[in-house]
Amino acid sequence: MRVLIATGIFHPDSGGPATYLHGLLPALQERGYTFHVLTYGDAPCEGYGYPVERISFKQSALRRRYLYAQRYAELAAQSDLIYVNMLGLPRPKVSKPLALKIVGDYAWERALIKGWIAPETDLDAFQSRRDLPHVAWFKARRAREARQADTILVPSQHLRRLVSGWGVPPERIQVIYNALEPTLHTPNLSQAEARAALHWQAEGRYLLTVGRLIALKGVQYLIQALDAVPDVQLIVAGDGEFLPQLRALVESCGVAGRVRFLGKVPHAQIPLLMRAADYVALYSSTEGLSHTLLEALHVGTPVIASARGGNPEVVRHGVNGLLVPHPDLAALRTALQHAFSAGVRDQLAAQTALGLERFAWQTMLDQTDRALRALLEKADVPSSG
Structure with missing residues (x-):
């Protein structure tokens, strides 16, 4: 199964999404998946066991988004399935099964960072409040992105309730808890x-x-x-x-x-x-x-x-x-x-x-594998793997 992984951050970047993918992809490779990762950054791309492409930060934001969207369309055409690891990426619409992982609300995060809403604004209250037009635009955009996905994976029941409120049918949202990598080192020290x-x-x-x-x-x-x-x-x-x-x-x-x-x-x-x-x-x-x-x-x-x-x-x-x-x-x-x-x-x-x-690794791996294969089967697309 050829899968395009579209993400904004990837190893060696810090943050949950980068850590999650770096551990998950090799384990899924052993089950017959092949991956191509598209991300941003300037770190080396070699040594992963699958192709990694990074759109350099040494370019303007506008050009980065253009190049990302261009490569996304090209790589999607060569893939059986697309797994997008975060909201807000420049993704032209393509006719391929789409799985989307959501770990937060980027409309809320952007509004906080830009100072458009008060720092103490509660995430849950943000969902239903009336906002200025530019904030409302980001809320509508992230909801539209979510509704376009065939399957949405979230790591908590809280996020399942949140995303359902964006107009996504609950049956399309699956809770798969994050997990600890089996290789996580625990110091043998007091x-x-x-x-x-x-x-x-x-x-x-x-x-x-x-x-x-x-x-x-x-x-x-x-x-x-x-x-x-x-x-x-x-x-x-x-x-x-x-x-x-x-x-x-x-x-x-x-x-x-x-x-x-x-x-x-x-x-x-x-x-x-x-x-x-x-x-x-x-x-x-x-x-x-x-x-x-x-x-x-x-x-x-x-x-x-x-x-x-x-x-x-x-x-x-x-x-x-x-x-x-x-x-x-x-x-x-x-x-x-x-x-x-x-x-x-x-x-x-x-x-x-x-x-x-x-939060067992094997449980997370099995559930993710089943979700991706079920999506491909539902779309009636013959897998290459």
């Missing part, structure tokens, strides 16, 4: 040994957050809430356009000695950081279904997460972590104080494995 390897203080108290540094990830709230736990250090692993604002906020909050920005960290080193930390925090505005939370729990580190998006489908409050209303600085401060109270961390860490079987 927390103390991990800290020694990283040159962290043995008796220190550490809160780790991992991800792209954009406003939606909520690192600014973690910085502001540090005053509730004066002896806790915040470790920030990741980079992004929001970094200058975060550095300025650290200074204005007077916590410069307690926040450490590591920059972009190779994914292979993240489990060691997670093992050394007391908690992994993800106080984002929303999440489809976070790989970061899954990885932290797999390593054995409890989590502190916003009670948004798919997070409540991973985190059981008071069992393997804490769920915190968002945005609510008072609630976040209270949660941090509770998390670092005597005995709480040990209690939560002892139960991090509970429920992780729902």
Whole structure:
């Protein structure tokens, strides 16, 4: 089966969509699939075991979109099926079966980033509110894109409800939970040994957050809430356009000695950081279904997460972590104080494995394979593989 993978980010880029595809494609190759990946970027294209094409960022945005659309049409004509890994890509309409993975609402994200809506605008409330014409245009565009897909894959029940509200028939939407790659490295070290390897203080108290540094990830709230736990250090692993604002906020909050920005960290080193930390925090505005939370729990580190998006489908409050209303600085401060109270961390860490079987790699792989083959069969297109 020849499949065009259309995506905006791909390995070695950071982010869930890139991580997801890099692990999934080799496993599906073993089941008879052949892939051609079309993405943006300037990283090397060799060494993947399948063709990867990157539209360079060294060109204007308009030309990038033109070249992407041109190659998309050419590659689609040579494929049995198209699997689009995100909304908002420049895709001319072609007569091929189309599977679309949706992990969020890019109309909401764009409106937040551009300042068209207030920073505290709730994703669910955004769906039904009346907006300015340019915001309404993006909402209509993403809904139209979704309705054009033959099959939509989402990683959480929350997203299934969201996408259904865009006018997509529920029977076309399948929930396939994200999963941990079987090759995910778990450090064979105690927390103390991990800290020694990283040159962290043995008796220190550490809160780790991992991800792209954009406003939606909520690192600014973690910085502001540090005053509730004066002896806790915040470790920030990741980079992004929001970094200058975060550095300025650290200074204005007077916590410069307690926040450490590591920059972009190779994914292979993240489990060691997670093992050394007391908690992994993800106080984002929303999440489809976070790989970061899954990885932290797999390593054995409890989590502190916003009670948004798919997070409540991973985190059981008071069992393997804490769920915190968002945005609510008072609630976040209270949660941090509770998390670092005597005995709480040990209690939560002892139960991090509970429920992780729902996110098994083999289950995700089997469900994705069935969804793609069913789509091809329904379209009555003879497979080449």
